[in-house]
Amino acid sequence: MLISYAQDAGNFSHDRETLAREHLAHELKSFDSVAGSGRARLSFANVPLAGASAFAAEAADVTLRLWAMLKPLLRVNKSLALYELVEKRLIPVLTAMELHGVMVDRADLRAMSAEFEGRMAEIETDIHRLAGQDFNVGSPKQLGEILFERMGLPGGKRGKAGAWGTDSSVLEGLAEQGIEVAQRVMDWRQLAKLKSTYADALIGQADENGRVHTSFQMAVAATGRLSSTDPNLQNIPVRTVEGARIRKTFIAAPGCSLISADYSQIELRLLAHVADIAALKESFAKGEDIHARTASEVFGVPMAGMDAATRRRAKAINFGIIYGISAFGLGRQLGIGAGEAKAYIDAYFKRYPEIRAYMEATKEEARSKGYVLTPFGRRCWVPRIKDKMPQLRAYAERQAINAPLQGGAADIIKQAMVKLPKAMADAGLSATLILQVHDELLFEAPDGQARATAELAREVMQGAAGISVPLTVETGIGKNWGDAH
């Protein structure tokens, strides 16, 4: 995000300019490492400045020098159009989002922090009693020694450094055997995570108006996704009851609503498009429940009266396909053996035969060129595709298969983001884009414009890019982010 700061630096307050300087330093460091590796990324623009501060002039100078170096590379790489039409136009959109920020309910966060602290203290007492001694529950090393040495529990596995593994899958396994302390540690960890990473951090990062301002990085993810830092607002909790409470502390300004609009199964739609999978395309064209249809195809059960467990297995297979499936990974996800998982995968390939050709062609593309392309021409580098170690090579192959899908989805939502400000203005709407979370956009708008904003967002997002499968967008309106779903 160097450029956005360079572009607007003349209007910045002192604090904001200091922040911008830090960003500049950060970007230059990234540039050095990228340049050193002989690879170019799309992260710089030629933004002329007028009447700007000394910092802006400095940033502009750096920018112009970088641009002189990078533009020829973009041209040679056939990436200039993507850069000019998408990346460059996205810069002011992200700038506006960062500056606008999103409001949090600080009183609510403070109350939650205190509540979590109290509950953690109680849980800690329980854990110490069950363990038979006091120790630092937050220390994985001490916890592993307590569980697998002092208490002698089964199922312990040591990692590379000889430390016992104590992550959630391990604790879950113990909890299922009725080991009470394991469940209590999971409870404690959840609260610790929510308190430190979210409640306390957000309180500290809110400005005087109670708004938090993230920084969106355009040149970090290998697939072309954005990333979000300081604070990361792309990983705000939502999946658990307590996590959803954190998400509800993200609120609309007085008199405003939050509008959420998210693409439905966008990566699976990209798969249908890119791999040209007839049955999958047909299914999306009909607007079917895609996981139910997969279940029907793979397990041979009728769509009508599909049971939840079968659909769940099919959903895991669909995710697996997007991730560059392995029998091991699918088996672990479903809690079945790799052999059974392999049978599922074989059945999938039989019903959707085009997928095999896509996977083979994509791996070959990566091997021959060192990168793969999204449908919009973005390059995703796959450096270890020819590694002599089979394990690293297999990892690179999964990356190659996933990148056009994840990256293609990123291309599409970026195109929507570029079109939205003008579309909103033309419609007489004052809605502001405030967050992007990979397949979701979050807007803030006056209450009276919420419905119109949702409808326009849907229209622009669904029409952002023409692929051979329809895109669908779900919208919601609420006074907080949780209720906007």
Place this chain on the structure above:
DNA sequence: ACTATCACG
């Protein structure tokens, strides 16, 4: 500075 863990799509 590195590792383990866990939050999200």
Place this chain on the structure above:
DNA sequence: ACGTACGTGATAGTA
């Protein structure tokens, strides 16, 4: 024989 599902970032503990 091996052992990872793809992409990220923040925190606390450890060395």
